[in-house]
Amino acid sequence: MASNPSIITRDTDKIAAFTGNMYESVSIISKRARQISTKNKEELSNKLSEFVSAVDNLEEVFENREQIEISKFYERMPKPTTLATDEFLAGKVYFRYPEEGEAEK
Numbered sequence: 001m002a003s004n005p006s007i008i009t010r011d012t013d014k015i016a017a018f019t020g021n022m023y024e025s026v027s028i029i030s031k032r033a034r035q036i037s038t039k040n041k042e043e044l045s046n047k048l049s050e051f052v053s054a055v056d057n058l059e060e061v062f063e064n065r066e067q068i069e070i071s072k073f074y075e076r077m078p079k080p081t082t083l084a085t086d087e088f089l090a091g092k093v094y095f096r097y098p099e100e101g102e103a104e105k
Contacts, residue, residue, distance in 0.1 A: 033084035
């Protein structure tokens with residue numbers, strides 16, 4: 001059985017070092033991963049919407065190679081969680097804590 005190349009062992013101390021708390025770091029990474037996932041989903045939907053036609057016959061569905069290639073490209077992309085973790089560890093993710101008065105609004 002081949003291992004998944006997107007599975008990487010991470011040093012939890014490095015992840016926790018940015019915030020001082022592992023759970024806060026994971027929360028920040030997960031929010032960034034959601035942003036990446038949403039952006040990718042929108043891009044894919046926009047690209048695939050070009051292929052939508054009012055009348056789909058069976059031959060068109062099976063012969064649309066370009067649409068299949070676009071889908072395969074997005075399937076091969078690194079997972080959003082991997083991208084978000086890499087960005088976080090590289091210091092490329094901006095995060096801030098709400099001010100005391102802001103939380104009460």
